[in-house]
Amino acid sequence: QSALTQPASVSGSPGQSITISCTGTSSDVGGYDFVSWYQQHPGKAPKLMIHNVSNRPSGVSNRFSGSKSGDTASLTISGLQAEDEADYYCSSFASRDTLVFGGGTRVTVL
Amino acid sequence: EVHLLESGGGLEQPGGSLRLSCAASGFTFSSYAMGWVRQAPGKGLDWVSSIYTSDTNTYYADSVRGRFTISRDNSKNTLYLQMDSLRAEDTAVYYCAKASGLIDPFDHWGQGTLVTVSS
Numbered sequence: 331q332s333a334l335t336q337p338a339s340v341s342g343s344p345g346q347s348i349t350i351s352c353t354g355t356s357s358d359v360g361g362y363d364f365v366s367w368y369q370q371h372p373g374k375a376p377k378l379m380i381h382n383v384s385n386r387p388s389g390v391s392n393r394f395s396g397s398k399s400g401d402t403a404s405l406t407i408s409g410l411q412a413e414d415e416a417d418y419y420c421s422s423f424a425s426r427d428t429l430v431f432g433g434g435t436r437v438t439v440l
Numbered sequence: 441e442v443h444l445l446e447s448g449g450g451l452e453q454p455g456g457s458l459r460l461s462c463a464a465s466g467f468t469f470s471s472y473a474m475g476w477v478r479q480a481p482g483k484g485l486d487w488v489s490s491i492y493t494s495d496t497n498t499y500y501a502d503s504v505r506g507r508f509t510i511s512r513d514n515s516k517n518t519l520y521l522q523m524d525s526l527r528a529e530d531t532a533v534y535y536c537a538k539a540s541g542l543i544d545p546f547d548h549w550g551q552g553t554l555v556t557v558s559s
Contacts, residue, residue, distance in 0.1 A: 381545035434484040
């Protein structure tokens, strides 16, 4: 159960778009359409932003979108806002009925 | 409104045991899978275990399989995590979370309970 690979940090200016990648293998990201993305502000519990690769839960801004190609999933935040500054984690269902998280990406709004 | 409240965390010595509880409200507890996710200080999220609607379907990370046991009491709307043979690397905030699928995704989370394993 190796962690999925995410960039340590991504930054952007207000209004810009940024994309966070999440790379796994054919045993997790590439093998299932069960990738999720979570947002976590300091000292707070995580919040589900995207599930099943590209589905947004009710109440999540449509500025957040997800996609997948092969073994890599991506989260795009468009129209970046100050409130988007947080840590973001991807997760994927994996073989042997397990779940694996990415190492996390710190998003900074410049 | 969904509410998840963890309890049972604290300081324990290596090799010891702790039992975490998670009291759920605001949804039909027996109809949803539940899980535990932990976060070591300053580190990322780490899936620990999930349980489907009954105790017959349980899932574990390799790092805790054989040491931790997840269970649920649907009559009490409560999720449990029995942690035995604790190690220093189990030190973390443990979050209880409600799943909308078999193992995940986790659409609601508790605020977490801190477990510290140290002599």
